[in-house]
Amino acid sequence: MSRFAALVEVRLRPGIADPAGTTIERSLAALGFADVSGVRTGKAIRLEVEADDAAAARSRVEELCRRFLTNPVIEDALVSLEEQAR
Amino acid sequence: MSVTVGVVVFPGTNCEHDVVEAVARAGGEARTVWHADRRLTGVDAVVLPGGFAHGDYLRPGAIARFSPVMAAVEELARAGGPVVGICNGFQILTEAHLLPGALQKNRGLAFVCAPAELEVVTDRSVLTAGVAVGRRLRVPVNHFEGNFTCDPSTLAELVDQDRIVLRYVHNPNGSVADIAGISNEAGNVVGLMPHPERASDPLLGSEDGLVLLAALLASAGAPMASPRSGAPPVPSDGSGSGAFGAVAAAAT
Numbered sequence: 001m002s003r004f005a006a007l008v009e010v011r012l013r014p015g016i017a018d019p020a021g022t023t024i025e026r027s028l029a030a031l032g033f034a035d036v037s038g039v040r041t042g043k044a045i046r047l048e049v050e051a052d053d054a055a056a057a058r059s060r061v062e063e064l065c066r067r068f069l070t071n072p073v074i075e076d077a078l079v080s081l082e083e084q085a086r
Numbered sequence: 087m088s089v090t091v092g093v094v095v096f097p098g099t100n101c102e103h104d105v106v107e108a109v110a111r112a113g114g115e116a117r118t119v120w121h122a123d124r125r126l127t128g129v130d131a132v133v134l135p136g137g138f139a140h141g142d143y144l145r146p147g148a149i150a151r152f153s154p155v156m157a158a159v160e161e162l163a164r165a166g167g168p169v170v171g172i173c174n175g176f177q178i179l180t181e182a183h184l185l186p187g188a189l190q191k192n193r194g195l196a197f198v199c200a201p202a203e204l205e206v207v208t209d210r211s212v213l214t215a216g217v218a219v220g221r222r223l224r225v226p227v228n229h230f231e232g233n234f235t236c237d238p239s240t241l242a243e244l245v246d247q248d249r250i251v252l253r254y255v256h257n258p259n260g261s262v263a264d265i266a267g268i269s270n271e272a273g274n275v276v277g278l279m280p281h282p283e284r285a286s287d288p289l290l291g292s293e294d295g296l297v298l299l300a301a302l303l304a305s306a307g308a309p310m311a312s313p314r315s316g317a318p319p320v321p322s323d324g325s326g327s328g329a330f331g332a333v334a335a336a337a338t
Contacts, residue, residue, distance in 0.1 A: 012190075016235070017260070019195035071145055071181065073188035074235060 092129035096139035108286035112299035121153040131168035131306035134175030147181035168212040176277030187236030193260025203255035212305035223294035234261040
């Protein structure tokens with residue numbers, strides 16, 4: 001078994017309103033960042049998981065995302081994995 | 087014998103006493119049920135009240151769904167018993183998949199706390215049985231994540247199956263099709279964002295919430311007269327509270 005560090009990025013699905021992101025984007029021009037656009041907010045969750053290999057670790061974390069960490073009606077998740085040194 | 091309503095208290099729930107008081111004003115009895123209880127013995131109907139169950143951590147309702155009491159609530163719902171989620175309770179029912187869709191942040195990122203004009207869309211639910219379709223009720227809303235959303239096929243299903251229970255006359259949060267409340271297919275599970283318990287006394291500016299709570303009590307007292315059967319609600323025959331209690335207890 002290996003230990004993997006996972007970073008789960010919970011994102012609002014395309015088309016789901018992100019009023020926080022919109023509000024941030026609206027304020028950018030006043031700060032001189034008129035060249036920045038496409039702001040979307042979400043959540044980042046870090047966790048560790050024991051698994052035989054990276055594929056198994058990813059499959060466990062993705063199941064966790066589907067069943068608990070996201071609400072699939074309005075959210076999806078991007079999972080990044082990194083094997084931890086023993 | 088009057089109808090007994092179980093009002094579930096999660097850590098962070100804050101509307102339970104209001105619901106208990108309002109149910110009493112509507113002519114029923116209510117008692118609180120702690121979220122860690124696995125049984126709903128002697129309860130004819132369940133209300134999941136408003137608040138911030140488990141701190142609304144992760145998402146509103148995401149963690150409450152796993153509280154021990156929810157297995158008994160699901161069993162009661164599947165047996166046809168009345169289950170009503172108000173505000174945070176509605177969010178919990180969607181997370182528990184007892185109702186479809188989700189409650190996303192309000193349009194404009196606005197927390198809304200104001201009286202809302204509601205229109206009764208159907209009388210085929212435990213919360214509106216016997217209430218005239220088209221009747222307008224003034225009931226307050228108080229939420230940040232009350233913007234109901236669902237995919238187009240779910241919305242079509244809600245419309246086709248007459249499951250939109252209440253609509254806003256003036257949409258306060260951006261919810262799809264002005265939805266304020268929906269039911270499951272059988273009509274015995276209802277979720278709504280407005281707070282009927284906060285419109286239960288003249289001092290509160292409206293007593294319209296009692297119309298909904300009285301309908302719930304009538305439905306709970308006559309469980310065989312399913313709102314789906316088209317029969318009008320029948321007053322309790324006195325055969326007793328706990329009509330669904332045995333079923334719920336057996337679920338544990």
